[in-house]
Amino acid sequence: MGSLDPHIVEDCMGYLKLYSDGSIFRSNDIKFKVSAIEDESVLFKDCLFDKRFNLYLRLYKPTKPRAKKLPVVMFFHGGGFCFGSCSWPHFHNCCVRLASGLDVVVVAPDYRLAPEHRLPAAVEDAMEAVRWLQRQCLSLSKEGHDGGDAWLDGAVDFDRAFIAGDSSGGNIAHHLAVRLGTRPREMDPVRVRGFILVAPFFGGEARTKSEEGPQEEMLSLDLLDR
Numbered sequence: 001m002g003s004l005d006p007h008i009v010e011d012c013m014g015y016l017k018l019y020s021d022g023s024i025f026r027s028n029d030i031k032f033k034v035s036a037i038e039d040e041s042v043l044f045k046d047c048l049f050d051k052r053f054n055l056y057l058r059l060y061k062p063t064k065p066r067a068k069k070l071p072v073v074m075f076f077h078g079g080g081f082c083f084g085s086c087s088w089p090h091f092h093n094c095c096v097r098l099a100s101g102l103d104v105v106v107v108a109p110d111y112r113l114a115p116e117h118r119l120p121a122a123v124e125d126a127m128e129a130v131r132w133l134q135r136q137c138l139s140l141s142k143e144g145h146d147g148g149d150a151w152l153d154g155a156v157d158f159d160r161a162f163i164a165g166d167s168s169g170g171n172i173a174h175h176l177a178v179r180l181g182t183r184p185r186e187m188d189p190v191r192v193r194g195f196i197l198v199a200p201f202f203g204g205e206a207r208t209k210s211e212e213g214p215q216e217e218m219l220s221l222d223l224l225d226r
């Protein structure tokens with residue numbers, strides 16, 4: 001009977017294990033090397049943007065904006081499509097710095113993670129986050145601002161939106177650029193003016209030039225393949 005017991009097929013640093021029967025173990029015991037920034041330069045709050053999958057996003061805005069209406073940056077976190085959340089301290093800190101340093105409103109959505117939710121689930125969730133921003137813009141432009149988040153009312157210049165991401169989040173930003181680039185008016189009245197890919201994570205069956213170079217200690221080629 002022992003030979004029929006589920007065995008580990010993939011193991012990512014002990015934090016994520018995939019078993020032969022399809023079951024998955026995720027560890028919540030992650031020791032972060034940084035703490036979340038706690039200062040008064042930026043306000044933030046969490047919002048549900050997709051009821052179907054219980055997905056939240058985190059909104060950030062400067063406490064002392066230098067303009068009445070600020071551009072909006074939608075930022076997608078990294079994590080190899082398998083890890084991460086907008087609430088993790090290093091991603092949170094990045095968004096705090098973006099909001100305060102650039103004087104922008106930051107929208108940081110979560111997305112469904114693999115292997116429980118295989119690609120393109122993450123890209124679909126990202127597109128839904130952009131649609132949420134569009135719904136906010138449409139609602140806040142109505143008389144009475146019915147359905148819009150009062151936190152954004154009068155604070156956002158929806159005509160100046162940017163989509164950014166790091167690592168796998170950069171990959172997601174790339175796919176949104178491909179989609180929205182061919183249909184630029186799909187998100188009207190939100191106007192996406194640019195895409196920022198920070199060390200985007202790309203991989204495939206064929207090796208790229210960057211994969212042939214020296215390997216990093218932590219992000220080895222073996223781990224990236226996993």
